[in-house]
Amino acid sequence: MVHAEYTVGSVANIIGAKAIMMNDGPLTTLLTDSRRISNAPEALFFALSNRRDGHQFITDVYKAGVRTFVVSKRPNEVLTDANYLIVPDVLQALQALAAHHRRQFDLRVVGITGSNGKTIVKEWLYQLLMPDQNIVRSPKSYNSQIGVPLSVWNIKPVNDVALFEAGISAIGEMRRLEAVIQPEIGVLTHLGAAHDEGFTDREQKLNEKMLLFKDSKLLVGQYEELLSYKDRNTSTKFFCWSRRYDQADLYVIGEDTKKKDLYLRAIYHQQEIECHIPFTDQASVENAITCWSTLLALGYQPEVISERMERLTPVSMRLELKNGVNDCSIIDDSYNSDIQSLEIALNFLKQQNQHPIKTLILSDIYQSGLDEDELYRRVAAMLTDVGLNKFIGVGEALKRHSDLVLIDNKYFYNDTSELLSDIQRLNFRDETILLKGARSFEFERISRALVQKAHETVMEINLNALVNNLNFYRSKLAPGVKVMAMVKAFSYGSGTFEIANLLQYHKVDYLAVAYIDEGVALRTAGITLPIMVLNPEPNAFDKLVNYNLEPEVYSFHLFDELSQYLQDNDIINYPVHLKIDTGMHRLGFEAGEIAELCKLLVQNASFKVRSVFSHLVSSDSSVHDDFTLTQILKFEQAFKQIQEAIGYEFIKHINNTSGITRWGVAHYDMVRLGIGLYGVDAAVTDPAALQPIASLKTSISQIKNIKAGETVGYNRNGSLAKDGRIATVRIGYADGYLRAFGNGVGSMLVKGKLVRTVGNIAMDMCMLDVTGVDAKEGDEVIVFNDQQGIEELAKQIGTIPYEILTNISQRVKRVYFYE
Template identity: 45%
Template sequence: MSLNSKNLIQILHAEWIGSKADVLIDNISIDSRSLQNGANTLFFALSGVNNDAHLYILDLIEKGVQNFVVRHVPEDCAGKANFLVVNDTVTALQQFAGYYRNLFHFPIIGLTGSNGKTIVKEWLNFLLSPDYNIIRSPKSYNSQVGVPLSVVAINEKHNLGIFEAGISTVDEMTKLENMIKPNIGVLTNIGSAHDEGFLNLVQKIDEKLLLFKESEVIIYQKNEVVDSCLSQFSAEYMVNSRVLFSWSFTDKKATVFILKKENKSESTVIQYQYKGEKFDLEIPFLDSASVENSITCLLVLLYLKYDSATIQGRMQLLYPVEMRLAVKNGVHNCSVIDDSYSSDFQSLKIALDFLESQKKNSKKTVILSDILQSGFSNEELYTKVAHLIAANKVSRIIGIGETISSFKEKFSNITTFQNTADFITHFESLAFANETILIKGARAFQFEEIVALLEEKTHETILEINLDSISHNLNFFKSKLGQKIKIMVMVKAFGYGNGGLEIAKLLEHHKVDYLGVAFADEGISLKNGGIKLPIMVLNPESTSFPSIIQYHLEPEIYSIKGLNSFLKIAQEKKLKEYPIHIKLDTGMHRLGFEENNLDELVATLKGNTTVRIQSILSHMATSDEAKHYDFANSQIQLFEKLSSKLMNELNVKPIRHILNTSGISNFPDAQYDMVRLGIGLYGVSNDAAEQKYLENVGTLKSVISQVRSIPAGDSVGYGRRFMAQKITKIATIPIGYADGISRLWGNEVGYVMIKNQKAPIVGSICMDMLMVNVTEIDCKEGDAVIIFGENPTVIEIAKALKTIPYEILTSISQRVKRVFFR
């Protein structure tokens, strides 16, 4: 898109500060970390309670970005770029998207609801793609920021749009409607998601219906509450000949009435009545949510006048939708990013940003299929893809498909194959090792076979780590901090059992200020993994000081003996102002200098130029217990006294920090210069009121290995600690105390979840297995099992075992494979 300053000023209601009147824009960005930012980027500097992109504008200018939408021009940036100054940059982004949307006049399907939006969107894309060139929301880009980023990806070759809109409270949907302006409205399942943002169900439905103010049709599942809301909505927002196109299992007045539903072994057969005729339709799912989402898709096809044969032929090919990017351990020290179910230009841009944020190895490889539905000619598309790959500094690209193979001359360092089978034949010769591999392919290419080849083979128990939840929890605690307060995040103990390097990569992407580890080897592992952030070692042993210096780690110093040991090595290596962190003991009585040590500490450090006090810290013993708040305040007061003495006598102004996770919430006046976030990042709080704002990070999963029935009187497990009182169905799960499951959780104290039902653990937990009672659960071998996550939570398990969540998390063995996803 080519825009001039006058256009932009009018569109955004902005003040122009700059010199270049005509600007060529081909990329809209809000992420300062993206390698796709360049001279033709229009960067919107969003700011909120957690972050302010204005802080990164100078860095972006140095990288070549010249056009910015800002609330103010940073002092050090004046005269160095073009600036559009607005009152609110989020509003400006939405105004730009609204303007851009109005340049196109093809049909738009708009989806909203509590559940099923993304799945219905992906299925409609699959069902309609043979007949349309579709632009759709990438992933779940349905928010106040996600929607405009989706809309500005439209181009002249598209002739159908499918966008989803998600809201969490009132007064949000009107902004999304102004950008999407759907002709066809689809209301998916209304459930309990985001209930806290609305007074009641009616208010929530009323707000969601605002997406359809100008729609010619609204497709929905008929029920009394929605019908009542629609009646009032239609009276308020009249559109000539608007159609209410409904379906129902029970109400014969619906446009499409479902006469019957029957389950087969792997599918569901429904009979539906439409315009007086009856039709059979086989849906390749058994669960009720998928069946309902399929029926929603059916109504869209019927409204678009597809015949029953075409509907049946396409819908029987529907597939489970994977809505996340997963990071998996690969063969030969590779890591694998699995995005093997879709291939379009917009989602490629997102996946490449994710590749950069999660790369474990400096070598980056992309395995890419032909790209479908770009809206560009092939010549233009693969030119853009080649530039995108080059901007993201991808080491090698492997193209699979006839089209990408025919444009291979546009890429450097590319190997191409005509199809997936051809790639698999040559797999060994490609010598994958020590690289981060993004696997990005259209579903037709069956790239899941490539994932299977590259994925490290381990047993079927995995710990899933939700990186989006980590980002959410980090932002939650950042929102509690003063504007200039730094944040150190603890990634010790293998990231509290969740995986240190992968989480450190994400935290570096979020530009936290420090990482904290317990021992030098943890910090060395992170540095070897490419982490550039400063890393503080909290419990360094004197024998590790040479390694700490070699890897540029920063030691906590807590005793005169330790200080002298470090100074001796630092002097031998002729170091100057090496950063160290002074630990004060204010009442924890674990590690640290006490008040009576301070004079000797001052005498040792005064005039010493070998080291520099980077920070002074202490640790609170009772920040989470209200009954001990007096003691906690006494620690803070003592820290103020002792740290001030050090600063005055040594004439230094280091970073000061004393607050841990609970302290951040309970002692906001003691934030000093930095806080240390630990267990809260991983979704655990000691405050029940605060816990509801945090998201679960880790879900420990396994599968059923075997199911058997035993008669009354038979026993299960070592020691015969469970005796069946009646015929009992027992399932064996391949996880045990060697994987970190406490034996105290056995013998019907604990449970696992199978098919959303509790299965009590019976008998003693074994080293590698545990057994559960599934008499009342319809399950089979291979079915999924949740050990902990949303239910049971690690908090619940810890309470039952009279311990703390830290112990549950950090006990999970490293032999359990970690899978990271967004």
């Protein structure tokens, strides 16, 4: 959203497009996602072809009110009053437009890159500079080839400083981002292992990242990483920090921990200065030193910097979806408030269908760069697009503009305390509530009041990782091949509507559940996708029909029972999925039964065959490839025989998760994606391809000093060989941490170190040997995450990852993150 004046014609000239123009109206908003439409009359949609071809969604975007499209091919049919800007490369056009926009402004632009810490450094620099600068910055972690131009487009004439982060994963990407950002000041954060796979070595990755700073006048970073560049780049001023080399501009000589704070001491201009930060973990300390260095390089006085850094607050760039009181769902995004991140949060709210009421609690928005009246007019328009049922505004500015909010059920308060004093009257019940507030409004107090109190053991689900995994498997499919997502067994322990809502938003074609009640739960939570039921129970056929669920039919007995029910209720052409047994020998019609099945299908008007499918026994193992091929051939014989008999087409599918990558020949019309969605697939050897979506965390209740030989736990099975310490943690077999993990079989992460269990696992707790670990009561303990994956836990007790995930108890609180 910008103040600079752009029209369809001027944009066509800027990006060098061949234009098919029906009008030359103003353009203020850039769109790249057909599901996220805002300010449609003045929007420009870029039909990108990254994961999916954006051209196929133009009709949907047009129906939402957008009239101007950047495309790479001339449309077969020109929609009424639509403008088409035809370019060779849509992504390059987006970047070219943003680069042009950047050149219109004379402001101090800071470009930030590195492997880790980019977003934290950007947000902390924002906190530190905000008292005396008007700042525009990348929303969330918008640092990709698409995210960077969308961020730069937000520059406005009132901005003094811009903070943009840039992330890359391959050679050639940074040159394009540099042309868009054109930073005057560069900041290099920690260079770690992230995206190493895209480069031949760490030096090549560093060289590529440094291209962002090729024309920068000032560069800030760690001395050890910038040393070689200082020697060969005399036109750039360098400001370096180090813990090891006293030649650095900022030489850190001391770090003193006091409770949860850290006092840093350093030599700067031959004098000792100090800085107090409210963090002690090493990643935060390094990011804080980078910010300290940046402000010194910009000319801020050490005393001013120290005062501001003492007030730094944690940065969470992820939405958290939690269970709330009175059957509510709480979307907690209360760490920052700007119009760009509000749009992202509202889009996530729009995805939620589990409750009949959608509620927004919003604070005043600061430093938007817009006139106050214009700002809240735009906010009001965004609220209308989402379809809110209830709005609660907190702050004097929102109260002044209350008439702009066209929602009947609306409330306004001067501050958070006033809202909390009235919270009982608001009567939150069966609602999805989005909390979106500037940090100064302390919306965490509202979160504490509304979030359901639960067991301290928490399973965190990263929804972005799930989308990454979905897109990985989609990239293996030919255009038109459908995806059925398996969400049975509480989505492999990961959730119900939380997962299904996201899959529905990302346009999977089918969902599959084990039992009818699981399908009913999804329907009542607002899921409208087709749902296949793998084990339909005859005593629940009424629910099957009432909730529009599609049954698997795997035997003549079930065929007859379902057929009779449908005939008794005068139902014809009901969608069914026929299961063929090609070698699993679990459920399904065998080869010798297909002829009889065909005969019954021809005679029976109750059924409409929606799909015919089978299940591969060992698609991940090359040892059984001959058997897999036999299964595929048997399946083809079966579905061809059925199709010839009934005379119409249906969906064919046999591939499960591992088969998607190993057996492309058998993708047919649809694939069934199961545990791969959740980051586990033995057939995928590239460690960067899939992301684990779940982390299971608990905490230490108590620590005891134990003498050698003293016993620990039930039946006196545990002991230490030497004097040491044990930590009792809040997880046991009732939470899904099985008894098999006891007596040193299992391990957990404490302070980044793997420690073994001691003694038997109890119902609600277990003990760990933390001898030699600087652990304290209340410290976080990680059962599994990306460092110790569920595959490792499965190996520890001789089982499979499915069992680990599905055993996590429902009393373990699930928290969902989404960037």
